[in-house]
Amino acid sequence: MTTSAVQPQPQPQPLPSASAGPGFRPARVLDVELTRPLPPVPGGEPYRRAWVLARLHTEPFGLFEAPLPAEGLLPDQLGTMLWRDLGPAIAARFADAGHQPPSILTGDGLTANPVTWPFTRRRAAILAGAPPVSVVVCTRDRPAQLETCLNRLQRQEYPRFEVVVVDNAPATDVVERMVERLAAGPARFRYHAEPRPGLSWARNAGISAADGDIIAFLDDDDEPDQHWLAGIATGFARDGAIGCVAGLILPARLDTAAEELFEQQGGHRLGRGFAPETFTRSGPQSPLFPLPPFGTGANMAFRRETLAGIGGFDVALGAGTRTFACEDTLAFTLALLSGYDIAYEPSALMWHHHRPDMDSLGRQLNGYSIGLTAFYAALLRHRPGVLPGLLRLLPAAGGYLKRGAAPQAAPDLLAELDRRHLQGLALGPLAYLRSVYEQSRAARPRRYARL
DSSP: OOOOSOOOOOOOOOOOSOOSSTTOOOEEEEEEETTSOOOOBOOOTTOOEEEEEEEETTEEEEEEEEEOOTTOBOHHHHHHHHHHHHHHHHHHHHHHTTSOOOSOOOTTOOOOOTTTOHHHHHHHHHHHTOOOEEEEEEESSOHHHHHHHHHHHHTOOOSSEEEEEEEESOSSSHHHHHHHHHHTSSSEEEEEEEOSOSHHHHHHHHHHHOOOSEEEEEETTEEEOTTHHHHHHHHHHTOTTEEEEEEEEEESOBOSHHHHHHHHTTTTTTTOOSSOEEEBTTBSSOTTSOSSOSOOTTEEEEEHHHHHHHTSOOTTSSTTSTTOSOHHHHHHHHHHHTTOEEEEEEEEEEEEOOOOSHHHHHHHHHHHHHHHHHHHHHHHHHOGGGHHHHHHTHHHHHHHHTOOOOTTSOHHHHHHHHHHHHHHHHHHHHHHHHHHHHHHHHHSOOOOOOO
16 A cells, blocks of 8 residues: 555544654664674664664564663674574574574674575576566655655666656656756666556556566655665566565654554554565465555566556556555455466565654555555456455454554554544445546546637
């Protein structure tokens, strides 16, 4: 699910002024490579926690959270705390790689030869025959966020890729001029305008403009890891039946209670961890009740033939429409139903900027609820034969309605979120029907009066 390229619409009332939980403390988000000397972690206000992604030879494999004292943490202290929490997982990784497992993690880091490390060897083999990838970034009126995203894309360690920036219903030429400046650099950047507002319109325009047979999508408030595209290629390399790859999404910062609450709600991970997975039509998870989701639109890639087979993205779903979200969920589901497999690849890592305040988070979560049942209305429209399967899944869906998410949130805030969740679920199907009508009108050729 994603919320970029948003069209102005009536919005719910603000959320109660409440924190994500009693005594919320901002967290310093860190990305730590354990095979190098560990960094010192500065303390001081406002950060009172450390939230750490741990890697081994660039492969993400675990998360760690600990209190951050005012004086900060020295490298040896960070190593001791990481080992206390992740030591068994680290030792298991070393053993699986055929290396002697370490017994301690100091500030000097761990010693492991990258030449013989399975992950780096596999990545090197994939990059040697790297398929060309087109990256599609859709944006609307957020040039500052977009610039950060595009600057990170310039630093991709991948040999063959282009970036297509789709400017959705632009009001100015700011984005076009930004892309023109980037196009003068070493990476290939191209600009494309899509006048019809809506994220699915923009994504479909990006598909048409892209040159590659693999088309990757991210949001304009994302910051891709430098090995993101290598991770995407790793997912597709698993099997020729893979039609789609989804990657891991982590928070770029946890400075506010709203950002923390979104992570408590599941964030964009929603149950996905650091183990690669492959999904087929027959399992291990039903394509009709995608919870946890197979992935989200902030970090996904498709083969062109897969997108052609499912008809692209449904323009009546997603940001910029009455349904707000779930155009990505429908694409994943239709891909599975069409016989393509989905690979979840955690090494395709993305850092995402969550909504920083409660009002915008409330609108986002309400939109996700509307989008979820709008997705089912869309699924029945595209694949009416799935109705018996959906009826069999009703007990599982009923369990989701009682989810009781974010138990650490303040009670009044949690009650309001639950109320909006149920309200949004009820509104989704009608919102989709109205959106189908509106987008069908937007698709009609415009008539111009004769001069």
